[in-house]
Structures are given as C-alpha cells and as structure tokens.
Amino acid sequence: MKQTAFCRAELVAVLLNVRKDTPCVLTLENGQALPSGPLTMGGHSLQKELCRWVEQQTGVVLGHTEQLYTFADTQVADKSRLVRISYMALISSHSDQTIAERSIYDYFPWEDRRNTEAQALLQRIVLWLKNWAGKNVVQQRRCARLFGLPPHSWNDELALDRYELLWEAGLVHEAKHFEGQIQSGLPMQADFRRVLATALSRVRAKIRYTSVVFDLLPETFTLLQLQQAMEALAGCWMHKQNFRRLVLQQKLVEEAGAFDTPQQGRPAKLYRFRPEAGQNCYLAGAKLPLTPLL
Amino acid sequence: MKQTAFCRAELVAVLLNVRKDTPCVLTLENGQALPSGPLTMGGHSLQKELCRWVEQQTGVVLGHTEQLYTFADTQVADKSRLVRISYMALISSHSDQTIAERSIYDYFPWEDRRNTEAQALLQRIVLWLKNWAGKNVVQQRRCARLFGLPPHSWNDELALDRYELLWEAGLVHEAKHFEGQIQSGLPMQADFRRVLATALSRVRAKIRYTSVVFDLLPETFTLLQLQQAMEALAGCWMHKQNFRRLVLQQKLVEEAGAFDTPQQGRPAKLYRFRPEAGQNCYLAGAKLPLTPLL
DNA sequence: GGTACATATGCTCAATTTGAGTATATGTAC
DNA sequence: GTACATATACTCAAATTGAGCATATGTACC
Structure with missing residues (x-):
C-alpha cells in the first residue's frame, strides 16, 4: 500500500x-x-x-x-x-x-416532460444517441432504458444516469469531446452539473417514499401546492384526484383550519404535515399517479 | 472563511x-x-x-x-x-x-426477524428504550416508528436509524455512555459498525427496486436461492408462491435449461438474470411479499 | 415397488389498490 | 346572475396483492 x-x-x-x-x-x-x-x-x-x-x-x-x-x-x-x-x-x-x-431545468431541459419545447429537444437527443450507439447493442439498450424508448417507460429517477450518458456521448459542454450541435442545457464549471444531476435523481427518488417534499413547502399549504411541488420535481403531470386520494388516505396531512386566498376559483383548504406520519409515507408507491398522456 | x-x-x-x-x-x-x-x-x-x-x-x-x-x-x-x-x-x-x-446479524442481532432468540433480545431493547424515552413524546414516537410498535409496522430499511437510536440510548458498546446490561451485538472499532449499518440499510432499500440481488448470486440459481438471498438481507420470511409470481411475471429471469441437484426434494429449475430487464425491477414494490406472521 | 418426506410448481379467489373518469360544490369577476 | 376557475366528492372497471390449497417430482429407506 x-x-x-x-x-x-x-x-x-x-x-x-x-x-x-x-x-x-x-x-x-x-x-x-x-x-x-x-x-x-x-x-x-x-x-x-x-x-x-x-x-x-x-x-x-x-x-x-x-x-x-x-x-x-x-x-x-x-x-x-x-x-x-x-x-x-x-x-x-x-x-x-x-x-x-x-x-x-435550465441545466437539464430534457428532464421536464411537462414542457413541449423541451420534448422536441428530447427527440433530437434521442436521434443523436441512436446514431452514437450505432450497432453497439449494449449502448442501444442503455439508451432505450434511460430515455424510455419502446419496451421501457420514462423513469424520472434516472436523471443522473441520463446526464452521464449524454456526457459520454459528447452531448454536454463539459464532455471531453463535446459536439456542439444540440442546445443541451446550461453548462457549469467543474463537476457541478453532475452534482446537480445527482441531487435531482436523489430528490426524485426520495419524494416517493419519504416526507421530504414537505420540507420544500411552507408550514401550511393546499393540496394543489403539494401536487405542484411533486410535479415540479418529478417533471411530469399527475392525476389530481388520485393524488389527493393517496395523500388523504394515508393521513399524511391534517387540516389547518384555514383557507387559501386565490386569484381565481374556489379557495382550497390549507393543510399541514402530520409529523405522526413519520418519514415513511408512500406519496407514490413506485409509480407516480400520472395523468394519462393527453 | x-x-x-x-x-x-x-x-x-x-x-x-x-x-x-x-x-x-x-x-x-x-x-x-x-x-x-x-x-x-x-x-x-x-x-x-x-x-x-x-x-x-x-x-x-x-x-x-x-x-x-x-x-x-x-x-x-x-x-x-x-x-x-x-x-x-x-x-x-x-x-x-x-x-x-x-x-x-452478529453485529445487529435485532435486525434478523427470522430468529426467535434475537426477537427476545428485541423485546428487552424495546423495554429499555421505553424507559429511556421516558415522557419525551418525540423520542417515544421515534422509538415506535423505528421499532415497529403499535401504529407502525417494522421497516427493515431503517437499520441505520435504529443503530443510531441505540447509540444515543447508550445501548451499544461504541456509545459514549454505554450501559452494559444488554448483549447488543458485537462491537467494532471506530465508526465501522455505523458504516456497516449504513450498508445494511442501503442494500435493503436497493434490493427492492433494482437488480442488485443478482450480483450476490452465482451465474445460475434457483428461485429458492434468490428468495433466500432476499430473506437473508431483509431479515424476514417471504411468501414463496407470491415471490415467484412477482419474479416470473416481470420476466426478470430466464430458464438456464438445467436443474439443481439438491440433497432432498424435487430439483428446482435453474434460472439466470435477464440483462434486458435492466436495473429497474420491482422485486417488491415497496412492501416485500411477506409471509403472514404465523 | 411403495411409503415417507421434502421441495418445486401450478392455480384459485377474495380483498385491496390503482387508473381514469364524471359529477358537483364554492369561490371571484363582471 | 352568468361565466369562469378551481376544489372536492364519488364511481367503477382493471390490475395487483395476500393467503392459501393442490399437485408434481425428486431422494431415502423399507
């Protein structure tokens, strides 16, 4: 040694x-x-x-x-x-x-599946990757798995793996052999963007089975705010009614007794996190309660 | 700075x-x-x-x-x-x-819920903790959550948190104020036991939603071996038929074409992991397919 | 060959949980 | 009071899960 x-x-x-x-x-x-x-x-x-x-x-x-x-x-x-x-x-x-x-998402535009522009970018990325993988079956499979191609479905938790793949494929500025055709998000110095990708993956995984989302919300919040926080992090839309059911059935929150004061529409009840619920809540088993693709 | x-x-x-x-x-x-x-x-x-x-x-x-x-x-x-x-x-x-x-489990006997002796130890630990928590509601809740008392159920992934709680409560040798009444597993030097607890928690979490178990098995294995590996790590018994269903339905494995040569009983088919299945297998959604508690 | 044992594998069925809606309630702005 | 916008309630079929029974196929021993 x-x-x-x-x-x-x-x-x-x-x-x-x-x-x-x-x-x-x-x-x-x-x-x-x-x-x-x-x-x-x-x-x-x-x-x-x-x-x-x-x-x-x-x-x-x-x-x-x-x-x-x-x-x-x-x-x-x-x-x-x-x-x-x-x-x-x-x-x-x-x-x-x-x-x-x-x-x-300034740094990882392709991770926001709610944004249609970004999805067009994703199309181009996938095309590039297909070309990059060539006849290498292992890489083809990897691309398919990470980017939700045919047999697979999109998995938001794989943000870090996707970034690493793009790095290897020379699609991000930080890569050694960067090929600048595609506008693939803002670059950062050193490894910072990779660290950020790690955080994104981690937080996306954690919101599913722990109560960390609540740490991002104010003391009291509406169910819509909670859902929006989840959607923002996961980068996809969720089914409103089913999401509420999930949250309420598990008694993760309790009514705060007050109401929201919105610009438009019916005011929503304010809730607060129930600490008795502890860390282990299944805010979405493994799959998020997604909205059907239009 | x-x-x-x-x-x-x-x-x-x-x-x-x-x-x-x-x-x-x-x-x-x-x-x-x-x-x-x-x-x-x-x-x-x-x-x-x-x-x-x-x-x-x-x-x-x-x-x-x-x-x-x-x-x-x-x-x-x-x-x-x-x-x-x-x-x-x-x-x-x-x-x-x-x-x-x-x-x-030499280091964390209480983590093996298949072992009845160890469960007796767990009883004593819980009693001690009740005494330790006293009237502190926060600590009471923490104990209840971590050790699966009444409102909660046992969560095998919380091994690290349990170790940390025992440390704070002075129940393990490494603790500052160790009180040596309870035979609470083998001690280690420095922080090593904590590192080991981290690994246990991590691997228990990972076997649920990735294919890492297969890295612990030989190239070909029987479904029982796979189940035993899961049980060994999770520290609990699983329902055999339901476990097989889970594995086979998801096509995580393919038949290797050969059979096991057991000491007793009908020889089991040998399987191998299907790499096409990728990393994301749900070898158990969030909950393991447990056997009912006798 | 047959019996005991031990494990593997197949199949059933009710209870939950999930996915995808429709319907109704309750607020603001004009 | 009408249009709008959001909140909340409720429904129902499909899929998944929990628990179990039944049967198959091997070895060891009489």
Whole structure:
C-alpha cells in the first residue's frame, strides 16, 4: 500500500427550492457554480458545518439536509487530490430570502416532460444517441432504458444516469469531446452539473417514499401546492384526484383550519404535515399517479 | 472563511456476500474492523481505486460497487481531519475465495426477524428504550416508528436509524455512555459498525427496486436461492408462491435449461438474470411479499 | 415397488389498490 | 346572475396483492 496522502477537502452544496411549479437551485457566478468552500478544521460534523456555513453565506436556514456523493479529482497542477463532498439541502419555499436561483431545468431541459419545447429537444437527443450507439447493442439498450424508448417507460429517477450518458456521448459542454450541435442545457464549471444531476435523481427518488417534499413547502399549504411541488420535481403531470386520494388516505396531512386566498376559483383548504406520519409515507408507491398522456 | 484545511483521506469497504440464508461481511482484526486504507494519489476514480485495492488485498473480484457515506472525524492528536469515504461492494456467492466473513446479524442481532432468540433480545431493547424515552413524546414516537410498535409496522430499511437510536440510548458498546446490561451485538472499532449499518440499510432499500440481488448470486440459481438471498438481507420470511409470481411475471429471469441437484426434494429449475430487464425491477414494490406472521 | 418426506410448481379467489373518469360544490369577476 | 376557475366528492372497471390449497417430482429407506 502506498503512503498516506494528504489532500484538500471541499464542501459543495445543492440548495433546492420550489417556486410554484419550478424546482430551483441556488447558484453563483452567473449560474455556473454551486456554493462551495473548504472544509475547515474543528469538532463539528460535516453536516452541521455545512449548515452553519451556508447560513453565514446566504442567510438561508436549511431544512432536510443529506449527503450526496464524494468526488476525488486529481489536480493537474501538483497531482494532489481534491476531495469534494457534496450535500443537498431543501429550503422551505415560504422563506422570503432573495437568493439567486435558477430552474433546475435550465441545466437539464430534457428532464421536464411537462414542457413541449423541451420534448422536441428530447427527440433530437434521442436521434443523436441512436446514431452514437450505432450497432453497439449494449449502448442501444442503455439508451432505450434511460430515455424510455419502446419496451421501457420514462423513469424520472434516472436523471443522473441520463446526464452521464449524454456526457459520454459528447452531448454536454463539459464532455471531453463535446459536439456542439444540440442546445443541451446550461453548462457549469467543474463537476457541478453532475452534482446537480445527482441531487435531482436523489430528490426524485426520495419524494416517493419519504416526507421530504414537505420540507420544500411552507408550514401550511393546499393540496394543489403539494401536487405542484411533486410535479415540479418529478417533471411530469399527475392525476389530481388520485393524488389527493393517496395523500388523504394515508393521513399524511391534517387540516389547518384555514383557507387559501386565490386569484381565481374556489379557495382550497390549507393543510399541514402530520409529523405522526413519520418519514415513511408512500406519496407514490413506485409509480407516480400520472395523468394519462393527453 | 477559514483557511483551506489539508487532511488525510481513507477508503473503507463493506464487502457483502450471501451464504445460503446468511448475509455476510468481510472483516479484519477478529471481526472488529472493516478493510480500509489510505487514499493514494493517482489519476483513477475512487471506485476503481477501491476495486483494484481490494483485489490486491483479498483477491476478491467485486460486483456492484457503490459509495455509502463520507465521515469526517476530527483526530484528537493534532486536531486534523480524517475523511473516511465508505463503499459497499457485492460479491457473487459463487466465488470460492476463502475470506473471513461474519454474519451481519452478529453485529445487529435485532435486525434478523427470522430468529426467535434475537426477537427476545428485541423485546428487552424495546423495554429499555421505553424507559429511556421516558415522557419525551418525540423520542417515544421515534422509538415506535423505528421499532415497529403499535401504529407502525417494522421497516427493515431503517437499520441505520435504529443503530443510531441505540447509540444515543447508550445501548451499544461504541456509545459514549454505554450501559452494559444488554448483549447488543458485537462491537467494532471506530465508526465501522455505523458504516456497516449504513450498508445494511442501503442494500435493503436497493434490493427492492433494482437488480442488485443478482450480483450476490452465482451465474445460475434457483428461485429458492434468490428468495433466500432476499430473506437473508431483509431479515424476514417471504411468501414463496407470491415471490415467484412477482419474479416470473416481470420476466426478470430466464430458464438456464438445467436443474439443481439438491440433497432432498424435487430439483428446482435453474434460472439466470435477464440483462434486458435492466436495473429497474420491482422485486417488491415497496412492501416485500411477506409471509403472514404465523 | 411403495411409503415417507421434502421441495418445486401450478392455480384459485377474495380483498385491496390503482387508473381514469364524471359529477358537483364554492369561490371571484363582471 | 352568468361565466369562469378551481376544489372536492364519488364511481367503477382493471390490475395487483395476500393467503392459501393442490399437485408434481425428486431422494431415502423399507
């Protein structure tokens, strides 16, 4: 075994947020970077350190926080290692801090299946991939699985895998052999976009079987707001009545006793999350209660 | 922001394996440690580095490998940070390497709900916890949720959370204020047992909705073997006929054309995993097809 | 050959859960 | 009070699941 290596360590944060029907991320440097900073010495857990540090930097109070992934790049300059520990944190959308946020889908347009323009882009991507895969059956299958082609159906949780595939296929700016024909979302510095893709995959998986969506909502909310948050994150439409049934039957929420004050239409009841429901709610078994494709 | 901190970095590996009906882990130092070593310099990805390093050390070829969690302990000696990046890797049970393995349930006896002795232990743990929680409603609820008391049911995926709760309650040796009344599984050095608990939780979650179980099985296997691997990991019995139905209906496997040669009983067909099935199989929606509690 | 055993495999059926609607209620703006 | 927009209630067939019984096919031993 080789000698112990000293290296630098950094924390990277993906701060997520939902504004009405858009999932947002806090970015720096004109949308090209995620907040990050060196790991300091001291007796705190990484998680606590991150929270404190983000609060100092942005004034934002973090909700659910979770570690994503640790990358270890080799620095070209001195061949030393740079360890990047990435975290995802959810911010309640009621918090009125003005922070520079962008839609996650600015970076992954193909992930928003509610947007018809983006779906046209997806068509072009798929064509390119078909060409890229050529006669390689393994890659053909991979493309089919990841992009929901014929035998398969679209799986929103595979956002990270899709990004990695596009990277390999040279379809994103960060790729080594980028081929610039297709407008494939905003690029970011370093590995940041990959970290963001990791966060998207993770949060999409987690909203299904935990109560993390509620960390993105204000204290009280309507069922429509809840549904919109889910739709924003999952990037697809859901069946309204069935969604309500799912939520109410499981007693995940309780009435807050007040009503919404909408611009139009009948005011909706306000609800609040029932902490007794705990972490394990099935806000959608494995499949989301989708709306039928038009 | 403080100055950049240099720190040491280590890799830790949880190597998992299933022997008939027991989930095993490769350990060192008489079961007290997990294989670990310093992160070396060099241009490889962490994952590749880990694989190569484990192969060198143990001669074992790794199947599915995945990052678990990164811990950052503060060293007492010089106040520097030690970053530990932990990985879980699955080993096909056909590999005939003789490696020193222990049952995972030696470390977490309460997690094996197939074992009646262990369930007696669980009774005692729950009593202790009730006493520990006292009148603190939050902790009472937490205990109830994690240990499947009245309103809740047992959730095998919460192994990590349970370990953390026991740690806080001073019921495991590693805890700061350990109270040694209850024989609560073998202890390990440093954070290793926590890393192992992370792996257990992770693998239990993953076998439900991905094909990782197959990485633990030999090339061809019977449906019973598949079921036993699931049962070993989940720590509970499953309904045989319904399990078969689930697997066969989804076409996750194909007949290998040969038969098992058992000691007793009718020989079972051998199957092999169908790679076309891809990663996303629902080997159990959210709930496992359990056998009714006698 | 036949009996005991042990496991594999096939099949049934009621109870739930899901998918996709239709129908009705209750607010605002004009 | 009419148009609109959204909320909420309820229905019903299809699919999935939970639990079980029945039958098939092997070995070991008399």
